[in-house]
Amino acid sequence: MSLPSVYLVRHGETTWALTGQHTGRTDIPLTDRGETDGRRIGARLAGRKFVQVVSSPAIRAWRTCELAGFGAVAERDPDLWEWDYGEYEGLRSEEILAKRPGWQLFRDGCPAGESPARVAARADRAIARVRAVDADVLLFSSGHILRVLTARWLGLDPGAGSLFRLGTASLSILTYDHDRTEPAIQLWNDRSHLEQ
Numbered sequence: 001m002s003l004p005s006v007y008l009v010r011h012g013e014t015t016w017a018l019t020g021q022h023t024g025r026t027d028i029p030l031t032d033r034g035e036t037d038g039r040r041i042g043a044r045l046a047g048r049k050f051v052q053v054v055s056s057p058a059i060r061a062w063r064t065c066e067l068a069g070f071g072a073v074a075e076r077d078p079d080l081w082e083w084d085y086g087e088y089e090g091l092r093s094e095e096i097l098a099k100r101p102g103w104q105l106f107r108d109g110c111p112a113g114e115s116p117a118r119v120a121a122r123a124d125r126a127i128a129r130v131r132a133v134d135a136d137v138l139l140f141s142s143g144h145i146l147r148v149l150t151a152r153w154l155g156l157d158p159g160a161g162s163l164f165r166l167g168t169a170s171l172s173i174l175t176y177d178h179d180r181t182e183p184a185i186q187l188w189n190d191r192s193h194l195e196q
Contacts (some may be wrong), residue, residue, distance in 0.1 A: 005175040005186060006130050006153070007050070007138045008146050009068070011060040012037040012169045020092045023142070024085040024113065027059045030067075034060070037169035037194055038067025044171060044193035045069075051135035054126075056080035056142060064169070065140040074140070077129075079122040082142035086113020105144065106162035116148070120158035123149040131180075143168075150174060153183050167191050 012034030016023040030038065045068060053074040055065040058081060065074050088096050088110045096103055109115035126149060130137050139146075147161035153174045154160070166172070166189050173187040 003176040004134055005136050005173050008172040009041055009140045010143050010146055010166050010168055010170045011064040014060050017168050021090050022085040022088050024082045024089050026089060030060055030063050035067060038064040040193045041169060042068035050138040052133055053138045055140040061140045061142060079126045080141040080145060083119050083144040084113040086110040106159045116158040119148045120152055123152045127153055165189060169194055
């Protein structure tokens with residue numbers, strides 16, 4: 001018996017992703033390259049069947065979903081929004097560290113934004129819905145929420161999300177090892193479809 005998998009797609013490139021600015025709730029569109037990358041994800045996933053396709057409401061994730069060919073069947077889930085960076089929205093890590101030395105997103109969260117526990121609660125709700133489906137599911141979202149979701153999938157503290165780097169337009173797959181009591185990562189941060 002095959003076990004279901006959860007395919008994770010991080011949205012395509014944006015201008016803020018290029019500059020390293022924290023992009024939580026600001027709705028930044030894809031760059032031209034991001035649009036091309038969305039179509040390449042579609043080619044990579046061509047022929048795969050998903051019983052459910054879910055996207056963050058963010059335009060960068062939703063557009064990636066559309067370009068990949070899944071817009072007509074996808075639903076939006078607010079639990080897949082990127083981390084709310086509050087006062088740190090639009091800032092680069094070095095700018096935040098200049099104001100708050102030693103700051104770590106996955107440990108400290110953001111003032112006037114979300115704590116790691118709040119992001120983990122959203123990830124846990126999304127995971128509960130995915131685990132209720134007995135077939136492959138496809139999720140489109142952003143880097144930090146997908147990293148927390150992965151940590152929580154594995155039963156780890158949300159801070160463990162800091163261990164999972166994730167590039168734009170990447171594909172990752174969460175699954176199980178022997179049975180549903182053994183969550184595992186099958187594929188992580190694969191961007192080979194972009195090398196065309």
